Amino acid sequence: MNTHNTNVSVPLALLSFLFQVVIVAPGFSQDSLQTHTLEEVVIYGMPSSEFITGSHRQYFDSLDVLFPVSTLSDLLQTLTPVYIKEYGSYMLSTISLRGTGAGHTSTIWNGFNINSSTLGITDFSQIPVIAGDRLVLHYGGASALYGSESIGGSVIIQSEGHWNDSPSLSVYQDAGSFQTYRSRVGLRIGNSRVESSTRAYHSYSKNNFSFNNILKPGSPVERQQHASVWQTGLFQDIYWKTGTRSQLSVNSWYHHSNRLIQPTIANTASTDVQEDENLRLAVSFQHTADLDRINVKAGYLHDYMLFNNLFNTTSNQQILQATWSRKITSAVKSTLGGSWKNVAVETNNYAGSVIENRWDMYLWIKYTPFRIWELALNIRQAGASGFRIPLAPAIGSSLDLMKTNSHLILWRLTASGNYRIPTLNDRYWNPGGNPELKPEQSWSVESGFRWQYLHSTETTLTSDITLYNMWVDNWIIWLPQGSYWSPQNLREVRSSGLELTFSGIHHVCKGTIDWTISYAFTRSVNNTKLDEYDRSDGKQLPFVPLHNLSMLVYYNLHNWKFSISENYTGDRFITTDNEDAIDGYLLTDMKISKQVNWIKESLLVLFEFKNVLNKTYYNLPLRAMPGRNFRLGLMYNLN
Amino acid sequence: MMKHVLMMLTVILVVVHFYGCNQDDNVMPSGKYENGVMIINEGNFSDADGSVSFYDIDTEEIHLKIFEKENGRPFGGLLQSVTVHNGKAYLIDNLGSKIEVVEAGTFKWIATLSEDLSLPRFFAAIDNKAYVSNWGPYAPDFTSPDSYIAVIDLDNMMVIKKIGVNSAPEGIIVVGEKLFVSSQATSEISVIDTGTDTITGTVPVGFGPAQFVADSQGRIWVACTGGALYAINPVTEEIVASVEIENLTGRISINQNTQSIYLLTSTWAPDYSYTENTVVALNAANPDEVSNIFATRNLYGLGVDSASGEIYLANSNAFLGNGTIIKINPDGSEIGNFAAGRGPNGFIFR
Numbered sequence: 001m002n003t004h005n006t007n008v009s010v011p012l013a014l015l016s017f018l019f020q021v022v023i024v025a026p027g028f029s030q031d032s033l034q035t036h037t038l039e040e041v042v043i044y045g046m047p048s049s050e051f052i053t054g055s056h057r058q059y060f061d062s063l064d065v066l067f068p069v070s071t072l073s074d075l076l077q078t079l080t081p082v083y084i085k086e087y088g089s090y091m092l093s094t095i096s097l098r099g100t101g102a103g104h105t106s107t108i109w110n111g112f113n114i115n116s117s118t119l120g121i122t123d124f125s126q127i128p129v130i131a132g133d134r135l136v137l138h139y140g141g142a143s144a145l146y147g148s149e150s151i152g153g154s155v156i157i158q159s160e161g162h163w164n165d166s167p168s169l170s171v172y173q174d175a176g177s178f179q180t181y182r183s184r185v186g187l188r189i190g191n192s193r194v195e196s197s198t199r200a201y202h203s204y205s206k207n208n209f210s211f212n213n214i215l216k217p218g219s220p221v222e223r224q225q226h227a228s229v230w231q232t233g234l235f236q237d238i239y240w241k242t243g244t245r246s247q248l249s250v251n252s253w254y255h256h257s258n259r260l261i262q263p264t265i266a267n268t269a270s271t272d273v274q275e276d277e278n279l280r281l282a283v284s285f286q287h288t289a290d291l292d293r294i295n296v297k298a299g300y301l302h303d304y305m306l307f308n309n310l311f312n313t314t315s316n317q318q319i320l321q322a323t324w325s326r327k328i329t330s331a332v333k334s335t336l337g338g339s340w341k342n343v344a345v346e347t348n349n350y351a352g353s354v355i356e357n358r359w360d361m362y363l364w365i366k367y368t369p370f371r372i373w374e375l376a377l378n379i380r381q382a383g384a385s386g387f388r389i390p391l392a393p394a395i396g397s398s399l400d401l402m403k404t405n406s407h408l409i410l411w412r413l414t415a416s417g418n419y420r421i422p423t424l425n426d427r428y429w430n431p432g433g434n435p436e437l438k439p440e441q442s443w444s445v446e447s448g449f450r451w452q453y454l455h456s457t458e459t460t461l462t463s464d465i466t467l468y469n470m471w472v473d474n475w476i477i478w479l480p481q482g483s484y485w486s487p488q489n490l491r492e493v494r495s496s497g498l499e500l501t502f503s504g505i506h507h508v509c510k511g512t513i514d515w516t517i518s519y520a521f522t523r524s525v526n527n528t529k530l531d532e533y534d535r536s537d538g539k540q541l542p543f544v545p546l547h548n549l550s551m552l553v554y555y556n557l558h559n560w561k562f563s564i565s566e567n568y569t570g571d572r573f574i575t576t577d578n579e580d581a582i583d584g585y586l587l588t589d590m591k592i593s594k595q596v597n598w599i600k601e602s603l604l605v606l607f608e609f610k611n612v613l614n615k616t617y618y619n620l621p622l623r624a625m626p627g628r629n630f631r632l633g634l635m636y637n638l639n
Numbered sequence: 640m641m642k643h644v645l646m647m648l649t650v651i652l653v654v655v656h657f658y659g660c661n662q663d664d665n666v667m668p669s670g671k672y673e674n675g676v677m678i679i680n681e682g683n684f685s686d687a688d689g690s691v692s693f694y695d696i697d698t699e700e701i702h703l704k705i706f707e708k709e710n711g712r713p714f715g716g717l718l719q720s721v722t723v724h725n726g727k728a729y730l731i732d733n734l735g736s737k738i739e740v741v742e743a744g745t746f747k748w749i750a751t752l753s754e755d756l757s758l759p760r761f762f763a764a765i766d767n768k769a770y771v772s773n774w775g776p777y778a779p780d781f782t783s784p785d786s787y788i789a790v791i792d793l794d795n796m797m798v799i800k801k802i803g804v805n806s807a808p809e810g811i812i813v814v815g816e817k818l819f820v821s822s823q824a825t826s827e828i829s830v831i832d833t834g835t836d837t838i839t840g841t842v843p844v845g846f847g848p849a850q851f852v853a854d855s856q857g858r859i860w861v862a863c864t865g866g867a868l869y870a871i872n873p874v875t876e877e878i879v880a881s882v883e884i885e886n887l888t889g890r891i892s893i894n895q896n897t898q899s900i901y902l903l904t905s906t907w908a909p910d911y912s913y914t915e916n917t918v919v920a921l922n923a924a925n926p927d928e929v930s931n932i933f934a935t936r937n938l939y940g941l942g943v944d945s946a947s948g949e950i951y952l953a954n955s956n957a958f959l960g961n962g963t964i965i966k967i968n969p970d971g972s973e974i975g976n977f978a979a980g981r982g983p984n985g986f987i988f989r
Contacts, residue, residue: 217710265687267716480955483864531935533935535960536960576959576960577960621685
């Protein structure tokens with residue numbers, strides 16, 4: 001597995017399909033877990049990926065082994081210094097990147113933003129790791145590339161063909177504490193021209209963990225009565241090289257979940273239930289000529305949510321996207337793109353149904369004056385009925401300051417203007433929705449250094465540091481307005497911080513140690529006052545930890561794998577005046593696995609040990625979380 | 640989830656409330672929380688952080704979270720109201736549907752009642768019998784079709800009877816042998832005979848009757864969110880005075896010495912970008928003379944200290960931060976302000 005700024009699994013054959021020439025630094029092996037600079041990573045079928053220059057990204061792939069049935073919520077908490085707000089065990093999980101809110105990160109699945117059109121967020125507890133072959137965490141604003149909601153960052157989930165002639169089958173089943181059972185089946189069949197990938201998943205957890213009810217005298221131990229979750233889904237992907245230079249891809253995803261909403265300890269009698277159903281479809285055709293490439297995509301996103309068997313919301317989005325890329329000179333290439341989206345929402349939370357059309361136009365230019373220096377200029381203008389959406393420009397630079405057999409030092413710099421269109425709930429919720437809302441707007445600037453050091457064939461070290469500054473204006477908050485709540489473009493926020501990653505690979509004896517430490521310092525400050533009595537001006541935003549740290553150490557020896565992960569989430573303020581806070585916590589998880597290989601088959605036994613130190617902790621106030629728990633899994637692979 | 644929270648908040652905020660004065664506080668002061676102002680901080684729905692603050696008028700010291708401080712555990716809920724009766728304070732948790740009983744002077748925990756309550760709101764008592772308004776379980780559409788008054792035996796802390804009432808009972812007040820209950824989702828006040836604990840009559844008022852105060856003549860005043868204030872003669876159960884005041888929130892308080900009544904209104908700014916709250920004053924003896932004495936945003940509760948005449952206003956800071964208590968003179972001039980807990984909604988002056 002590999003977690004940081006690396007790219008190992010893109011076959012060179014695919015890369016050659018694109019303009020980009022992958023520069024492999026001498027001395028850095030392609031099959032090491034930590035290859036070379038992130039700047040050259042190009043993802044097939046994602047025209048934007050080659051125009052990203054100068055920003056901080058983390059790449060994840062081959063996540064199968066350590067995270068066979070995890071959700072992105074678990075994964076991001078374990079591997080990144082990003083704060084995931086979790087409303088209980090297996091409950092709603094939202095992201096806070098660079099001190100922004102849950103709606104300030106776009107989630108791009110095979111080219112389309114799958115954030116809910118009504119809530120404007122993605123619940124990462126509902127996204128299995130197998131949603132894509134590749135996951136990218138893009139820190140910081142990137143509206144020029146990914147559009148609305150890309151203020152704090154973007155989570156990119158991309159599927160791709162493997163083009164193996166032999167079929168592969170993978171079956172996984174585990175059983176764990178609190179009556180948790182999770183299964184997954186994957187089947188890939190195809191050859192170098194056509195491929196089908198089918199993945200199905202199912203999980204159930206009674207989730208009846210015990211906890212101390214700290215609100216009762218003597219903090220008696222109680223059992224969680226109302227947190228059962230059930231989740232099932234299917235992915236079907238088809239990749240077809242229709243010609244030597246063209247490819248058709250179809251990605252589809254059906255997801256269905258039911259949950260009993262875990263209440264706070266203060267309200268154990270709650271009986272809230274939620275059902276979600278999603279159908280996502282992406283069809284993409286790409287054709288490459290000598291200097292040109294076109295990519296045409298169509299998407300359909302269907303989201304259905306039923307709350308307490310009464311409040312239902314159905315959202316249907318139809319999206320068309322087209323990009324034309326051209327290599328203008330040997331140093332300049334560009335992409336011109338456009339997209340159109342139709343959103344239709346039917347819900348008894350609004351006064352009537354809502355239909356909206358939105359369009360986007362964008363131009364991305366990449367200039368490589370020297371082999372070691374890349375510049376990007378990206379710009380996007382979006383439009384929607386009844387709105388003026390600000391222009392989203394971005395410039396980026398990436399310069400190899402040093403490149404020798406043992407050292408690589410890279411300097412990144414980027415600045416961007418980004419935006420977020422108010423969600424449909426913000427504008428149409430009845431009562432309180434505010435149709436006068438303006439889009440939120442942000443400006444950000446960041447710079448980073450990356451240093452890779454190949455000490456010997458035994459040891460590779462990487463460190464990465466990023467500093468950023470961001471200003472968000474017209475930040476929407478919901479305020480009580482007499483008898484109901486209503487959103488206003490009120491808040492101004494300045495966020496600044498530091499992201500640090502250190503990682504290394506050491507070949508010791510016959511094994512390998514692979515470790516990563518990621519740390520984020522986030523200062524996200526409110527610069528507005530509700531009225532003269534408000535004490536929040538100049539204070540840290542609630543639920544943005546100043547410190548967040550993730551550490552993963554992973555030891556591999558003769559088909560044995562052992563990993564230990566530590567995640568520290570710092571204190572979070574509960575109130576905007578920073579007068580009340582909730583304690584930080586350090587969680588320890590361990591995994592051990594043994595793989596047995598036959599000629600074409602393998603069997604993996606995986607034992608997971610979560611919250612090893614049996615910590616009592618709260619991600620959100622009074623939302624109980626499970627103590628020490630276990631699971632045992634078996635994975636069968638046929639290649 | 641968000642939908643749920645917003646809906647609940649909407650419902651909670653649709654109903655506004657106050658805390659009425661207590662006539663039964665006849666125990667000699669002894670504890671450290673005897674002399675001063677108890678501030679009822681409702682808490683924020685998703686954080687369940689209701690709390691009680693205590694303000695010492697003489698030293699101007701504020702003690703936050705006194706329940707947690709004295710009992711080693713947070714109150715943990717939505718603190719809808721606090722009532723002091725016979726030396727005990729009854730803290731009503733609207734979220735967990737329970738009542739915590741503490742020694743009023745020391746705030747040391749005595750008992751918890753969590754049976755047979757459902758979204759409880761306000762408390763009124765005579766001797767060893769108490770009445771608590773309950774909205775009853777929400778229907779799936781968040782209406783309250785099964786509202787009731789829980790009759791509680793205070794000696795055993797048990798609900799001994801449930802009296803079905805109109806939807807969303809809010810204000811509750813005992814006058815003589817009668818209990819008056821305002822049902823916020825209707826235009827009626829129910830009258831309950833405390834001898835038989837049965838409904839004996841109704842008083843039709845304007846829409847949205849919320850909270851009561853009693854004046855020195857024994858009349859009870861009720862603020863209706865439909866935009867009117869009524870005075871009722873509890874003996875004849877007839878309306879004896881009415882004043883139209885637009886945009887009332889239902890919050891009401893009375894200075895027992897001067898008979899000045901203070902109410903809170905909520906109005907949109909001309910550009911609809913925010914709402915402003917105004918403190919409206921009138922005198923029970925001359926209710927037609929209404930004046931606006933103070934205005935600011937985010938006011939969520941008010942109370943008047945009859946001893947000093949000072950009016951305490953609770954600024955909720957939109958529940959995003961902790962609240963601010965603003966002290967003003969009867970003429971509206973500001974005396975000062977200080978920080979309290981989350982979502983302050985009312986005061987008890989002791």
